Amino acid sequence: MKKLLSQIILLIALISFGVPALAEPISAAALFQKADSSRFQLSPQGRYISFVGVETDNPAINIADPLTNKVIYRLQLNEDQSFSKYQWLNDNTLFLRIRTGQDYAKFIITLADGTGRYDRVAIIGSVVARVADNPDYVYFQQPILTGAPYLDLFRVSIEDLKKSDFSRAQRIQHDGENIIDYAYDAKLDRFGGVHFNKLKGSLHFKFMKRGSESWQTFLILNPENEKNGENEADEDSRVVRVPLGFISPTKIGVLTNADTDKIVVRTYDYETKELSDVLYQHPLYDLEDAGFTEDGELDYVAFSQHGLLEYKYFNDSQQHLFEQLKEAFPDRALYTVSQSDDKNFGILRVAGSDEPGRYYWYSAATKEAKLLAYSYHELMNEQFSKSERIRFTSKDGTPLEAFLNLPQSASNSVLIVMPHGGPIGVRETDSFNAEVQYLTSRGFAVLRVNFRGSWGFGKAFMEQGVGQFGKLIEEDISAAVDEVRKLKSFDKLCAMGTSYGGYSSVMLAMKKPELYSCVVAGFGVYDLPLVFNVSNYRSGESREKEWSRVIGENNDALLDVSPVYFADKLEAPILLVAGKQDQVAAFEQTNRFHYVLKQNSHPVESIYYENAGHSHNNWWAARHEAAAKVDFIYRTLGIAYPDPEALTDRQREVFGEDLNLLAEGLRYEDVIQSRSPSAHEYNLLAANYGNGEAAYSVGSDYLLGRGIPKDIALALRYYNLSGEKGYAPAWVQLGRMYLHGEQVKPDWELASSYLERATLVKGESEREARLYQIQFKCLAPEPWRDTEACLTDLEGYFTDERAVELSRKLINRALAVVSTEAELTREQRSRLVNGLHVFYDLNKSVTGLDELQSGAFRASYGKYSLIPGSEQQDAEITTISKAEYVEDDIFGVIFQLNVEGTDRYRDAAVIAVRWTQTDTATQETIYKEHFLTGGHPHLNLRVTRPKLEPGTTWKLELSDLNQKLLYQRDFVITE
């Protein structure tokens, strides 16, 4: 064990060595993202480690040898796929369930000869357990009929599973007991089964000895009735909160608070229906887990002590080992993530307030341990704020706990008081909190409090919070604030929270207006009676019962603690954040509060996320919200963003990223903001901090005249700045502009140089630039032209499936450009057309267009129809006045292809499309777009553009693959 500890300590020392002395703001993108590595498992014998890693934004299951740390097999998913579940069947076989959209597919990975292979299996159901005495077999559960909720249980060989063949499988249980889930207890050699009684809403836990055919019910839980506080709960439900498994033939271990204040561990004899005496009770905290030895003795208990998961072992040597580990990892929670069957090998996760998570592999036999991975690789060198644990007493003398996180470096002397959500049955922990770290790394101190109502401190503590909205709960938080202010001094205080925390933040500022200088309230409730009457279905008796256990009785007294009805008491400026799709705290709650604040001319800002519910469903929105909150506090308290000249490169990068997020939020339609500074201004600021993406947006503003006068010289300057700052799309944009002569005179030298620079950065820009380089070889004059190389390079894509998968659209466009613009010899043209026929599986050439409609179109029930009066007005020009159309109208043509010979559905042909946008007044080219479109001759093809931009003309040209013009029209857009 000493060796294990010394190695772990050495590792910690090595890792700490790289930490910079001066803390810097931590990037929102690094903090608010999916973990790089997660879901570690050991194979049953401990021979392999498996984990889900996120590389190139897509998850992959990795299988590695723990001794060499070498990944021997990796299965990478596509961007729309995720691993829903996976488990080892034996030391060489892994069973996976992969989700694609709403569908699930199952795969088996087989390892052999130092590598692996995967097979998709066409089976419904899931693995219950491995067969203890035969590693080639598993217990497997399947629906009794397709779509049925009840399951059959089988013993099936892994080889048959791979073949999706159940003809030789042994059926252990069929239908009779209406089981919805099976388990297997190896110690007692029993099968477990859960039956759901739909009428009573109760769960019936049963078991059956292997080899027997009779099931015995040992526990009935009634979760629905428990939740609603009804008295119909089965007897078991009142005594068992969490069953921990069999500890003897007639007893199960349970976590319960049936007749104790705290959740304690006891045994429950399901034959006599009696609970044992309390086996262990913590004096302060609810128990969260417990384990028993093979002999049925209590092995360990787990509880959160001051927010950190702690274990207490009842075996001296194990307790000693745990204490040594705690010494090696002070102020960290240790989680055993996975163990081999013989417990000789394991994987440990170590995390804490200033540690986002690390995984260690260990061998108990050789006393070796080594670092496997970081949960967030990008964060490995960051310096985090470590929580200070504050113990204090409330006004009524109740002991309480709180967490104070101070800034890592320079402080702006602002304390953010951050009440948690809930408020009943939720709590703060001392685990890593990305939002807290985002704030502390920008100079704020953050205080979080486990007030009355929080979970983990016993029933009485939790019940004391019920109905205490705006009362005892805020008194507890204020007591914590007083305690902290005795210890540290702050110039300003702000209250910030989400859900109940949003409500509480408002109430704190209303109760102590002299103390709080700003409020940020997100996803909150501000009209408590409305919680009981959200809609016709979310109202009535059951709603009253459910919510009165949190808010208290629904009566007029709630108006006294509903901020909507005394909004004039709020003095501090406030930012309200909400999700328009919130089903927990309805958006109407926020809108009401915003309405009355506006009526009172109170300084209020709002940010509403169109697609968010009670929280965000994408990382961008979480990052934007964090940046917007800090921006609001800065502006409200008069804190300036630091001078970019005074910052290190890295600090500039992070502040630039924040400002660019704010600009993006102002450009996105699904972020609705009350305040409307121009995105251009934020982008300019971000560009000053060296943000390449922002400089690109500024360049595009100047190029397109978006909200500012058009200025091509400035556009080129900002695109160049963007590229210099490492934003490769800027080089692609410049290369394309000079290649196609968009807004500038074609310049082959410059086009070549910019495209070359774009290829130096791996990724989408590189792929795009390479396709422009191919076009360049076909279009440029001598000495740059190299038509043979151009065609050869294009043909290379025809056989490269991966390239096609990544760049399908770009390849289509390049082919269209070459087909439309390039001067090819007869042989070269023939080579191109033949290649296209093979690539797109074409069998026909186009001779003309049929059923052509031209003008403006409007969607109705998913189908576009020509708007009367917008049809062709003369031979070549269609004028469309923007004033006569609505936002979603489009313009262009809808037609069918006329092909040589008889029209058949199995025929396929394509044509080339060229759109050229020009300034109607100056005739200068603004933008060009090329693509190929086609299909069978009965298909309606739509070649349209979505935006009506007055002052511009869109020339549409449709040609066959031999550059024969089939149709041409100018769409002149006017005001």
Added chain:
Amino acid sequence: MRQLWIFVVIVLVAGCATRVSSIRTDEVVPLVGGSGYLLIGVETAHDLNFVDLDGPKSIRLSDKDLRAGTNYILIELPAGVYTISELTLGTSQRFVLDDEDNWQVDVKKQRISYVGHLVVKSRGYWARRASIELENRSSQALEFLEQDFPVILAGYPLDYGGPGKDHFLPYVASQNGSAD
């Protein structure tokens, strides 16, 4: 939370309800003694065809009654308790709301009664079932009237006439000195 999943009934719509005209212009035309204004919001992923209400008068509201560019319908009706009974979407999906108690709304005479937002959520274009709720969004309805019908709003008091009790609109009225 109770959630009602209502199956589509693919039958021809019975045509016994009267078509009424929604209010297009913002002007105070004295209401007939026993009538009031009904204001309802509609939120669906697909186009609305009809909403049928039974009460003192059986009426059918259609997508043509929606205030242009908004998802609100404002109409004048004889005062009384109405039951929203059916809903038809542009996809020809017809939903019969047969649990009457949950769909009763109250139109008071000489007042504007906001009865809620009819929120329809279904999965996919041809989904055979949908979740339909009548949500209380009083503040959003008030903002709509302030924006589109300020004259009518100034001329008549605004009430919540949907299911359950709500304090918000009376409170706003009291703050504006227009409580009665």
